[in-house]
Amino acid sequence: MNKKIIILISIIMTFLIGIIIVFLPYIQIKDEEITIDVNSEYHDSGYTAKSLVKDYHDKVKIKGQVDTSQIGTYEVKYQLPFLFFTLTKTKTINVSDQEKPIITLNGEEKVSVCPGKTYEEEGYTVTDNYDKDLDDKVERIVKENQIIYKVKDQSGNTTTITRDIIYKDTDNPQIKLKGYNPMTIYKGSKYNEPGYTATDGCDGDLTSKVKVNNNLNTNTTGTYEVTYSVSDTSGNTTSVKRTIKVINRPVNGQGNGVIYLTFDDGPSSSITPQILDILKEEGIKATFFVTGKSSSLDYLLVREKNEGHTIALHTNTHDYSYVYSSTKNYFNDLYAIQNHVKNATGITSNIIRFPGGSSNTVSRQYSKGIMTYLTSEVLNKGFIYYDWNVDSDDAGSAKTSTQVYNNVINGLSHNKTNIVLMHDYENNYKTLNALRDIIAYGKNNGYTFSKITSSTPPVRHGVAN
Ligand code: ZN
16 A cells, blocks of 8 residues: 555544544533432432533433432433434432331320230331331230330331330229218118129229228217228229218107198199199298109299209109019119109209008009018118108099098198198199198198208108008
8 A cells, every 4th residue: 555645544543533532522420329318309410511622511411210209220311412422421319218117106105004914905007208008017026014016118217116014003993882972871770781882993893802891880879981991902992981870760740730732743734833833922832742754844843943842752653563563663763753853953852752652552462562671771772751641632532622621621730740642643623722722721720831851850651561
């Protein structure tokens, strides 16, 4: 080959290479690999692209997406076409999760558990910046006095928390007394324990462990205490007291001529309002032994209360075949009317009258001897019962208001407590019509009128069943 040509080509080549070197761009980026947190924002940190003599910045195309909401490795390419090829620079972005999950315990971090019992897990929830549904991934390690909860997210971030378990019974047992407190009994009568229950959060039913002590002397009037105490197996002790008042038994027939008008079997819509009107006009307080046949008449109970009368209890149904078929039924029925009156008026009445009186014999056909039992058991339960010693017989043989009037005034005496039996059942007009005359007779003959209260001396029949 011609030597000159070779030299010429060499010169041209050198020249071209020189030009390329002068114009060849070079791309520079700040960090070739970075790590960012998931859900953070990704910002391109910029680049330069230039040759010795020229800036190519605006010719660079950036390719590639970074999804910061997804863990992974992403690439962003900076590309610049030059002559017949493309210059490329690659940036690697690692989107990663470095946050620990959070375990939240239901219940306390320190819990007391009854000795010998196991802790019943109250549960927990796990939240995490990235992973969902980690609740089921919790590892629960039960140690002697501790439960360890451990959870790991898919990136290996681990959280461990603990719940301390203290095996101790810190609560006192509870004693609940049945029956009345305070309770009143008559001198010389027997104290019948109405009963009690004792429970403990750890030991359960402790009723059989209750110790009962008293300083009772029912032969002497006074105020006494029955003490009930119980300890649980951890030594927590509870003690409650019942006060017993021993009072003198009132003597039947004792009295000073006071008349207690009593009306049984009401209220009724036809009779009770008019009786209340008369009593109001005459300025007299009376006693209503009510039943609970209909709550639509509760407004009359409220009126009886508001007008100052005594609301007493006469059983809810007044159904002999029910109330006297068992003591359970009797007390169910008695408490039903007691609650009814309480709901209607707010009054808890403990003054009662047995349907048919305590001397009734009709109960014999339903339960032999029930009156003997009930007449003492009602006292034990804190009730006071009243019979009567003046009978209008308006639920019996008296058919006219004159007969009702005569029966009443013939029974009155200045030497006794006069408890007058009458009825305000539906349509009992003969009693309604006799009432003004009875009151007039009483007033004109030096009697006073009063309502029964728990301090009124009881008038009681002899028990016949
Ligand atoms: Zn009755």
